[in-house]
Amino acid sequence: MTSISASHAFVRTEILPEQAPPMAQAGVLKWLRENLFSSWFNAILTFISLYVIYWILSHVTGWVFFGIWDAGSLNECREFRDARYDEGARVACWSVLTDRWHQLMFGFYPPEHYWRPILAFAVFGGAIAPVLFDAVPRRMLYVTAAAPFLCYWLLWGGGTIWGPVAVAAGFALPFLVARFGEGVFGSLGVTVMAIIVPILYWLFLAGPMAGALGAVLPIRITSIESNDFGGFMLAFIIGITGIFLSLPLGILLALGRQSDLFIINKFSILFIEVIRGVPLIVWLFTASILLNYFLPPGTNFDLMLRVIIMVTLFAAAYMAEVVRGGLAALPRGQYEGADSLGLDYWQSMRLIILPQALKISIPGIVNTFIALFKDTTLVVFIGLFDPIGLSNAIRATTDWNGIYWELFIFIGLCFFVCCFSMSKYSQYLERKLRRDHR
Amino acid sequence: MAEATTNPAEERTIDRSQMTVSDEVAIAIRGMNKWYGTFHVLRDINLTVNRGERIVVCGPSGSGKSTLIRCINALEEHQQGSITVDGTLLSNDLKNIDKIRSEVGMVFQHFNLFPHLSILENCTLAPIWVRKIPRKEAEETAMYFLEKVKIPEQALKYPGQLSGGQQQRVAIARSLCMRPRIMLFDEPTSALDPEMIKEVLDTMIQLAEEGMTMICVTHEMGFARQVANRVIFMDQGQVVEQNEPEAFFNAPRSDRTKLFLSQILGH
Numbered sequence: 001m002t003s004i005s006a007s008h009a010f011v012r013t014e015i016l017p018e019q020a021p022p023m024a025q026a027g028v029l030k031w032l033r034e035n036l037f038s039s040w041f042n043a044i045l046t047f048i049s050l051y052v053i054y055w056i057l058s059h060v061t062g063w064v065f066f067g068i069w070d071a072g073s074l075n076e077c078r079e080f081r082d083a084r085y086d087e088g089a090r091v092a093c094w095s096v097l098t099d100r101w102h103q104l105m106f107g108f109y110p111p112e113h114y115w116r117p118i119l120a121f122a123v124f125g126g127a128i129a130p131v132l133f134d135a136v137p138r139r140m141l142y143v144t145a146a147a148p149f150l151c152y153w154l155l156w157g158g159g160t161i162w163g164p165v166a167v168a169a170g171f172a173l174p175f176l177v178a179r180f181g182e183g184v185f186g187s188l189g190v191t192v193m194a195i196i197v198p199i200l201y202w203l204f205l206a207g208p209m210a211g212a213l214g215a216v217l218p219i220r221i222t223s224i225e226s227n228d229f230g231g232f233m234l235a236f237i238i239g240i241t242g243i244f245l246s247l248p249l250g251i252l253l254a255l256g257r258q259s260d261l262f263i264i265n266k267f268s269i270l271f272i273e274v275i276r277g278v279p280l281i282v283w284l285f286t287a288s289i290l291l292n293y294f295l296p297p298g299t300n301f302d303l304m305l306r307v308i309i310m311v312t313l314f315a316a317a318y319m320a321e322v323v324r325g326g327l328a329a330l331p332r333g334q335y336e337g338a339d340s341l342g343l344d345y346w347q348s349m350r351l352i353i354l355p356q357a358l359k360i361s362i363p364g365i366v367n368t369f370i371a372l373f374k375d376t377t378l379v380v381f382i383g384l385f386d387p388i389g390l391s392n393a394i395r396a397t398t399d400w401n402g403i404y405w406e407l408f409i410f411i412g413l414c415f416f417v418c419c420f421s422m423s424k425y426s427q428y429l430e431r432k433l434r435r436d437h438r
Numbered sequence: 439m440a441e442a443t444t445n446p447a448e449e450r451t452i453d454r455s456q457m458t459v460s461d462e463v464a465i466a467i468r469g470m471n472k473w474y475g476t477f478h479v480l481r482d483i484n485l486t487v488n489r490g491e492r493i494v495v496c497g498p499s500g501s502g503k504s505t506l507i508r509c510i511n512a513l514e515e516h517q518q519g520s521i522t523v524d525g526t527l528l529s530n531d532l533k534n535i536d537k538i539r540s541e542v543g544m545v546f547q548h549f550n551l552f553p554h555l556s557i558l559e560n561c562t563l564a565p566i567w568v569r570k571i572p573r574k575e576a577e578e579t580a581m582y583f584l585e586k587v588k589i590p591e592q593a594l595k596y597p598g599q600l601s602g603g604q605q606q607r608v609a610i611a612r613s614l615c616m617r618p619r620i621m622l623f624d625e626p627t628s629a630l631d632p633e634m635i636k637e638v639l640d641t642m643i644q645l646a647e648e649g650m651t652m653i654c655v656t657h658e659m660g661f662a663r664q665v666a667n668r669v670i671f672m673d674q675g676q677v678v679e680q681n682e683p684e685a686f687f688n689a690p691r692s693d694r695t696k697l698f699l700s701q702i703l704g705h
Contacts, residue, residue, distance in 0.1 A: 336513055337550030341564035341616060342540025344532065351563060355554050435553055435596045 059090075067092030067406075072099060073399035096403050097410055100394050104410070107230015107385045113157075116221070117233050120154040123147050124240065132425065134432075155237065158223025160214035166206040173198040226304040230385030232414060238304070238386075239373040242311040246372065247365065249312065250319025251358075255349065257324055268320070275317035281378055283310045288382035307379055315372040322364035326357035359433050366426035370419045377415075387411045452664060456649040459667060462489040463522075464620055464651045465510060470519030472505060472675075479505050480516070481675045487653065489619075492646050494662040494683075495655045497672035498698060503655045506672070507622045510653070511542045524619060540568050543613030547625040549605045551597040557584070557608050558593040561615045569616065576615070583611040587641050603634025607641050614645075621645065623654040659703060663687060671695045 036046045068084075068091060071077040077093035085091060097104070106114060127147035130140035149164035174194035181190045214220070229237065256268030275283070287306040295301055330353060338348035358365070380389040391407040394400050465487040472480040479502045487493060495503045508514040510521060512528055512535045521528040523538045552560050561580035565571045571579070584590045587607035589600075597605055606626055613621060623642065627635040639661050646652060646665045656662070662669050662683055669686040671679045671694075679686070679695045687703075690696045 331548075331550075333546060333548050333550035334552065336546065337552065339513060340511055340539055340542075340544040340546075340550075341612070342536045342568045343564060344536055347567050351567065352552055356552075359554065433554070435598055 063090050063092050067094040069094050069098055071095035074401065074403050092406050093403060094406055096394065096400050096406050100400070103390055103394065104231045104387060104407075106233050107390060108228040109224065109230070109233065110228065113222070113224060116154045116157065116224075120151040121236070123150055123154070154221075155229075156224060156226070157221040159220065160210065160217075161219045162210040162213035162217075166210040166213070167202065170198045170201050170206060173201055226302050229304065231387055231390050234304075234379070234384060235373070235376045235386050238308055238311055238376045238379065241308050242315055242372050242376075243369050245308075245312045246315035246319050246368070249316035250368075251323050251354065253316060253320035254323035254327060257320065258327060272317045272320050275313055276321070280311070280314050280375055281381060283314055284378060284382050286310070303382075304384065307382070307384065311372060311375065314375075315368055318368045318371070319365065322361050322368055323357060325364065326359075326361035327353065329360050330356055359430075362426050362430055362433075366422055370422055373418060373422075374415060387414070450643075452643060453647045456647060457490065457492070457667075458649065459488050459490040463487070464489045464491070464524060465653075466520075466522040467510075468520045468522075470509065470516050470521060472502075472509060472514065472516045472518075479675050480509070483519070483677060485670075485677070487620075487651065489651050490649050491651055491668060492666050493653045493668045493670060494666040495653065495670045495672060496657060496659075496662065496698075497678075501672040502675040503672045504624050507544075507624055507653055507655055510620075510622060511539050511544055513544075536568075540564070540616055541619055543616060543618035543621045545606070545609050545613055545621070545623045545626045547628050549597070549602075549609045549629075551605055551609055551612070553597050556594050556596055557589075557600070560597065560608060561612045564612070565615050580611070580615050583614045584608070586614070586644070587611045588637075601634060602630045603637045606630065606634075606638045610638075610641055610645070620651045620653070623652065623656065625655050625657070627656065627658060657702065659687070671698065673698070 037043045066085065066089075068077050068080050071080050071093065072095065074093060074096075077095055081089055081091055081093075102111065102114070106117060109117065123143070124147060126140065127144040130136040130138060130144060146168065149168040153161055153164045174197070177194045177197050178190055181193055253268050253272055256264045257272065259265045259268070284307060287310040288303060291301065291306060334352060334356065335348070338352040343351065377386050377388045379386050380392070383389075385393065388411065391411060394407065395403060463486055465485070467483050467485040470480060470483040471478070483506060485506075495506065497503050505514055509516045510523060510528075524541055526534065526538055528534065528538060551557075552563070555563065558577060558580055561584065562573065562576040565576040565579060566573055569576075581590055581593065584593055587610055589604055589607055589611075592600055592604060592608070597608065600608065610626075626642070627638050630638060635658070639658060642652070642654070642661070643665055654661070654666075666683050668680060669683050670677055671686070671690075671692075673694050679690065679692045681691075686695075687699065690699055
């Protein structure tokens with residue numbers, strides 16, 4: 001090989017050391033020049049924008065920060081304003097919040113029982129913490145398991161604590177059957193018995209058992225009707241229940257839509273398309289009015305429960321499509337890898353497919369959660385007192401007739417804080433679950 | 439010649455002491471046919487694999503060789519004929535399929551590791567959930583096989599952090615953790631850089647030396663020559679020729695085989 005001239009031949013004798021990337025030419029001035037004043041046109045836009053921002057702030061800040069907090073009615077608010085500032089000055093009347101905050105939060109829930117929703121909310125916080133954050137001790141998951149029953153009892157009350165305890169105990173039965181029944185019933189028998197035993201228990205045993213325990217140890221709180229629920233408490237109850245029921249239901253529907261089993265597949269498609277194809281408000285009216293025609297006369301099927309079911313089904317249909325997107329995004333090889341190791345369907349779904357598909361779907365799932373939470377305001381149309389409904393009620397009183405902005409800003413702000421927290425959490429979760437380049 | 443650079447068999451002598459073929463039948467395929475819609479992919483396949491055999495399946499792309507081995511663990515469904523694995527007749531019963539899958543290890547072209555699990559978790563998942571082996575024991579087994587494929591130090595990393603060759607070796611270890619009696623390889627080196635092909639082939643040779651029953655779909659003719667006891671050539675969904683490697687490479691009988699061999703070995 002003499003044709004290659006000496007000048008082209010090359011042998012590297014040492015490996016070049018790694019170097020840091022060139023330092024960005026940082027500095028505030030550089031940033032300003034590049035982003036705000038890169039051309040004459042941009043400079044003009046910058047000044048116009050600055051003026052608009054100034055104009056908005058100059059009008060809004062005064063209104064917000066000089067607002068009146070200590071009046072008892074809108075008229076009093078105006079008197080205070082005229083006395084403290086110029087006559088007719090533009091200041092907010094936040095007094096409506098201090099005067100009516102308890103209604104905005106709890107609706108018409110009896111004030112002497114406010115501790116119950118507050119305690120329920122605290123229980124919920126304790127229940128959700130181990131689900132959201134790894135740092136929380138795993139033992140807290142017992143709180144998570146108990147929370148739905150405890151919160152239900154705290155919020156609605158009525159009867160002793162043993163009612164919900166007896167119902168909750170029924171959920172342990174399938175596990176007991178699975179643990180000890182294998183030899184007695186065979187594998188198919190266990191599946192059937194795991195469904196039948198708890199149902200029989202709830203129908204015949206749970207009631208008397210709760211009664212007996214209640215006679216021994218009567219821990220009792222008064223019953224409060226759903227009609228008295230309102231405000232953010234109502235929005236939270238509907239929203240949180242909807243969120244936690246719609247995710248598993250949506251996952252099942254998504255799997256059903258992918259299933260090879262004809263009936264399950266067609267049912268899932270029908271359910272998703274029908275529920276998704278009709279506006280939520282129509283479903284809510286269906287829940288509030290039409291259902292009564294189909295139920296036997298005399299049955300009192302709680303309106304709030306009906307709304308929760310409708311909102312859950314509605315969100316589940318959307319959730320199913322979001323999760324299906326995640327399932328479709330997984331390469332076929334993941335399914336085959338799981339299959340080739342001999343994992344059965346539910347194992348491969350639970351251990352391999354869903355953890356990855358749900359991770360891909362996180363933005364869409366949280367999107368659906370946020371939409372569901374905000375959609376709880378729609379229940380105002382069927383006569384439930386969500387925050388919007390209460391703001392209407394508050395404005396209907398002579399004291400606060402004519403007040404708009406303050407209430408709506410407050411309600412909007414509360415919703416924003418909740419939704420923004422969910423969004424931030426989802427971003428945290430996505431970062432935590434990243435598995436490449438670590 | 440591409441194979442010259444990637445044939446590890448040239449650098450080491452193969453220990454044939456345990457490479458014995460027994461009379462016991464591991465896989466028996468009888469009159470098997472498969473269609474994709476109306477397309478007849480596999481036509482009248484008859485194949486008996488004895489325990490300890492190392493079979494290389496080769497052929498042009500689209501010849502049905504991957505489909506054939508994917509039928510053996512029911513990743514693909516066949517429409518006619520019978521497949522018996524380890525004495526169990528493959529049927530539509532899910533339990534039966536899961537049982538066969540847990541006895542037959544499979545290595546894929548694209549590794550198919552689970553990216554959300556660490557290397558160790560990838561290897562322990564199936565033993566824990568399918569075999570119901572205690573976690574600690576499963577982890578010990580996993581470390582044993584990870585050492586065998588020479589990457590124990592990567593155990594706590596995630597698949598995305600490993601090179602292709604390392605990932606494929608993990609995939610082999612993952613299959614071995616189930617203590618399979620048969621291993622299927624579906625083009626295990628086709629997605630790898632030449633430098634990495636060698637490390638994967640080395641692992642496969644090591645496995646062969648230990649007497650594993652193997653069916654490999656591969657284009658590594660060097661590997662076929664050195665390790666296989668039988669080479670099967672497929673075209674258009676049929677077995678065209680099968681023979682011992684010596685005879686297969688030196689004296690192919692069918693014209694189609696001659697053409698194929700001249701194309702992959704000829705330059």
